[in-house]
Amino acid sequence: MEARAVLRHTRVSPQKTRLVADMVRNKPIADALRTLGLMGTKRARIIAKVLNSAVANAMQTGLVDVDNLYVKSIQVDGGFTLKRFMPRAQGRATRILKRTSHIAVVLDEL
Numbered sequence: 840m841e842a843r844a845v846l847r848h849t850r851v852s853p854q855k856t857r858l859v860a861d862m863v864r865n866k867p868i869a870d871a872l873r874t875l876g877l878m879g880t881k882r883a884r885i886i887a888k889v890l891n892s893a894v895a896n897a898m899q900t901g902l903v904d905v906d907n908l909y910v911k912s913i914q915v916d917g918g919f920t921l922k923r924f925m926p927r928a929q930g931r932a933t934r935i936l937k938r939t940s941h942i943a944v945v946l947d948e949l
Contacts, residue, residue, distance in 0.1 A: 841911065842897030842946045846889045853917040853940040856882045860913045860942070868894060868908045868946065886913070886942060893944045903948050911947040915940055 859882045863871035868890065875887040890910070897903045918939035924932040 840897070840900065840902045840948065842893050842900070842903065842908070844889050844893035844896055844944050846885065846892075846942045848918050848939050849885055849942065850937065851882050851885060851940050852938045853915050854938075856886070856915045856940050856942065859883050859886055860915050863890075863910055864913050866910055867949070868905070868910065871910050886944075889942050889944050890946075893946045897946055907949045908946045909949055910944065912943075912945045914943045916943075917941070 859875070859878065859880065862878075863874055863886065866874070871890060872887055875883040875890070894905060894908065897908060898905055918941050920939065921937035923935040923937060925935050927933050
């Protein structure tokens with residue numbers, strides 16, 4: 840029995856978030872949450888929230904044992920990009936890209 844959780848339009852860069860997601864893929868839930876807790880970054884806190892949401896979704900069904908769950912897949916995709924401009928010298932402007940992410944987590948039993 841799989842449990843899913845999806846977080847969309849979060850204001851973190853997908854490229855940097857994938858580095859954190861790769862560290863918890865295919866790990867048991869307890870190990871994954873412990874690893875994320877020790878990282879201390881904004882991305883780790885966001886991924887931990889999504890993992891906890893997926894665990895809560897699994898508990899809601901009542902068909903799975905929470906102690907036997909592991910991270911089957913975690914996918915970080917790019918969302919929309921906020922485009923901003925910063926003034927530069929001699930009347931020019933440069934573009935600032937503020938990227939967003941969609942994070943999808945699937946948990947399964949061992």
